Amino acid sequence: MTTLPDRHATALLIGDVQNDVMVGVHERERVIDNIVSLVSRARETGTPVIWVQHSADQELNFGTDGWKLLEALPVASSDPIVHKKHGDAFEDTTLEEELTTAEAGHVLVAGAQTDFCVRSTLHGALVRGYDVTLVSDAHTTEDLTKWGAPLPEQVIAHTNLYWDNQTAPGRTAAALATEDIAFT
Template sequence: MPKLAEALLVIDMQKALQYSYNFNDLINNINQRIKEYRQANLPIIFIQHHDQDLERDSDLWNLSDKLDRKDNDKIVEKTHPNAFYKTDLEKVLKDNGIKTIEVCGAQTEYCCNATIIMAHGLGYKIIMEHDMTTTFDNNYMIAEDTISFFENIWDQRYVTFQ
């Protein structure tokens, strides 16, 4: 079993992103990590985005029904790609003495990247497994290449891959 951090951050695995690359397989992989964190009695924090294009309380805003989420899991709502920006995420982590986090979710080049860069800047140690984020094809790269590109940037600079 791969090493666990002190908390698992599941970023924006919402219905609006259900057609992103490999979404269903990613849900299964995230659920496996959630299971491991639950067995170790470690916190799982779900990050949930809303803005003018993704209205709060809309169906597409909801987290995927396929996620293994429990009522006592923490949810942090955000309106910016960076999950620390104008949220209580840092307070939640500090109040629980968390210094290492594992990140997974969507979208690789937006919310995952912004959160990883900020977490690193705040002094958190970040671990990840490969291919634990998703995105869409864009005008420059297919989703697989975008994920690989960002994992290469993150590797050993911001993230320790296992």
């Protein structure tokens, strides 16, 4: 299990489900519905929910309408919101502090975009000692085929495949569907 001593809790980490990020992403409504379901189930068990918001100087300017989290998300006033400027939500943010406060050694990751911030955060968590579960049907990306990327559904499927087979000493990695996530 986690290599972080005395960290037996789980936290749900939802990255970058922001107005401009979610424009034109693959299976947008299904992913949002799955995230809403995850948050509801997390709250029923007292599992901390942590939101992440990305900002960048040339797009997603801090405080703009495009930068804001989707209104459809059930963000509670007590939920931590981590602001980031890099793909990995741990880099130069308060995420580590929030997870320490929550005594979380296991993170469940959902959000956008699969091929950037989701992947970076998955790896960032694993190398920092966390057990990491990717919620396989609660992350998404946009179509970047004009720049040589595979189709979004292939990016998502590949990420689920390789994360479910990821290993690290003393830590676990998995990719599970929303319905298979067990909050305890």
